[in-house]
Amino acid sequence: MPMEEGQAMTQRFAxxxxxxxxxxxxxxxxxxxxxxxxxxxxxxxxxxxxxxVQAEISDQGEVRMLATGGHQDPRTPLHAEPLP
Known part of the structure; x- marks a missing residue:
């Protein structure tokens, strides 16, 4: 779900x-x-x-997993759910 102008960035995701x-x-x-x-x-x-576990998450909910070590092959999540 895209963020609307003035809407705060989501702080947590599952x-x-x-x-x-x-x-x-x-x-x-x-x-x-x-x-x-x-x-x-x-x-x-x-x-x-x-x-x-590190991920770049766009305001459209698109997830790009980021490797944090030299030999990592991060899996892509099936779903990113914003949390309160």
């Missing part, structure tokens, strides 16, 4: 990731909070408390 491929594992949900930084696309960056 990112839902798929379970393991080929299995019946439950989906993983990770809560991320705004870091105050901007990603490569100019959108706000959000991170989990460990700082390992």
């Amino acid at each position: 990112l839902t990731f798929p379970g393991e491929t080929g299995g019946h594992a439950e989906q993983d949900v990770v809560v991320v909070e705004a870091t105050g930084g901007r990603g490569p696309g100019g959108h706000p960056v959000y991170a989990d408390p460990s700082g390992i």
Whole structure:
């Protein structure tokens, strides 16, 4: 959902990731909070408390996962839900 002019930026999102491929594992949900930084696309960056999961989330709800280590291959979440 796009932000309207004057609307405050969402501070937290719940990112839902798929379970393991080929299995019946439950989906993983990770809560991320705004870091105050901007990603490569100019959108706000959000991170989990460990700082390992980082995502750039646009005002359109598009998510770009950001690698935080040299050998990471971050999975793309199925859904990004704004939280109060």
